[in-house]
Amino acid sequence: MKPFVQLQSLVLPIDRANVDTDALIPKQFMKSIRRTGFGDHLFDEWRYLDPGELGQDASQRVVNPKFALNQARYKGAQILLARENFGCGSSREHAVWALSDFGIRVLLAPRFADIFFNNCFKNALLPIVLSGELIEQLFNEVEYNPGYTLSVDLPSQTIHTSTGMSIAFDIHPSRKVRLLEGLDDIGITLQHADRIRAYESKQRLVSPWLFT
Secondary structure, three states: OOOOOEEEEEEEEOOOOOOEHHHHOOHHHOOOOOOOOOHHHOOHHHHEOOOOOOOOOHHHOOEOOOOHHHOHHHOOOOEEEOOOOEOEOOOOOHHHHHHHHHOOOEEEEOOEOHHHHHHHHOOOOEEEEOOHHHHHHHHHHHHHOOOOEEEEEOOOOEEEEOOOOEEEOOOOHHHHHHHHHOOOHHHHHHOOHHHHHHHHHHHHHHOHHHHO
């Protein structure tokens, strides 16, 4: 998993509350267990004006010019600004895979759905919870300042805006370490590889029939 330390980026505003995982990645694209290949279908039903199907060439589709993701001023944004209850709905991890595959690394919202929030940390995305007032201010600053950027520093747990504001954010210490060191669940398990091998060696002596 790619570590997260610092990021400076444009901000992509998704000005809707209760964005669910089906909006993030519709069900017809969930036919793969790989973590890649979903970025072209992120927000598919809002992003395109034609029906989306698995295997389509996204470059040939009709885009919705009114949707923020398709607007030139937000091209290349790696920070997504959202409203209340982002990532609600089903528990599909594909929603986080789609965001990651598109290039999103940081999410800002007043509240995230619990399962989605946990899935972010397993896939090198940093979800940051800020007050509703701060989120509203950020939406306003993004709208009225083309080229608006945020600098996110995980070690100091600080966000700096291109307009000069500094914002502190909270994160659980274990999740902070997970992101800084690029550890998913497998990576965390492998930190104990020597103890696991020692246990298996002991079990081969105590219960050899388990290994035949």
